Amino acid sequence: MSQSVFNSNSSLNLKEFPSDFLPPKHVAIIMDGNRRWAKHHGLELIQGHKKVAQDVIEKLVDHAILRGIKYLTLWAFSTENWQRSQLEVQGLMALFREAFGEDAQKFHNRGVRLQTIGDIKQFPSDIQAGVARWLKLTATNTAITVTLALGYGGRDELIRAIRRLVEDEVLVKNLPPAQITAEKLVGFLDTRDLPDPDLIIRPGGERRLSGFLPWQSVYSELYFTEILMPDFAEAELDAALLDFAKRRRRFGA
Incomplete structure (x- = not known):
């Protein structure tokens, strides 16, 4: 029987988890509900994003490490988010500058390896530089890999992957189309190392993936909650883990 990773500081009673429970290796979160939370509290929209960026994420990373989760992926900015108001986009860019400025040091100190997926080339050059700096500085950290999905859309990822595959394998290496396999395509996805x-x-209450990791989520377990992201704390993560613990995964069998 495997040793439980849950200790006496758990926000849920240990008896609620199977004694041989192993945590999911990779948890991904669609961070939704920031704007609704701000409206509900009578605040400017950016305040919902700010609470998540400056408070919630740090707590979730710490709790994920405590729970033995090795990979945590957070959808922070979608391809569609570029269509939001200029004021909101500018506010989000300011938060990303903070996140990939000196704020990233607190994650480095925790042994967090930072990664990104998505089309980062669409972001301002100073944010790209900050991302590159912290990805390099944290590359050998092993406590947990935290991946931020920035400028990410599932269809966009697949299109970019197919283009790279055609350019590198078909046009340069003359790979016959009949030899294009799922395994080859995976090697060109943003998540190829995850x-x-x-x-x-x-x-946030929505019960759909909205194009999040369409290729990678084929056998993922899904958990939806009405809790808005700025209120999504350690107890909510534990509730999702408890739900996961009760499921039997068959992977299509």
């Missing part, structure tokens, strides 16, 4: 998510969580 395991597929075991558990995808969506706060």
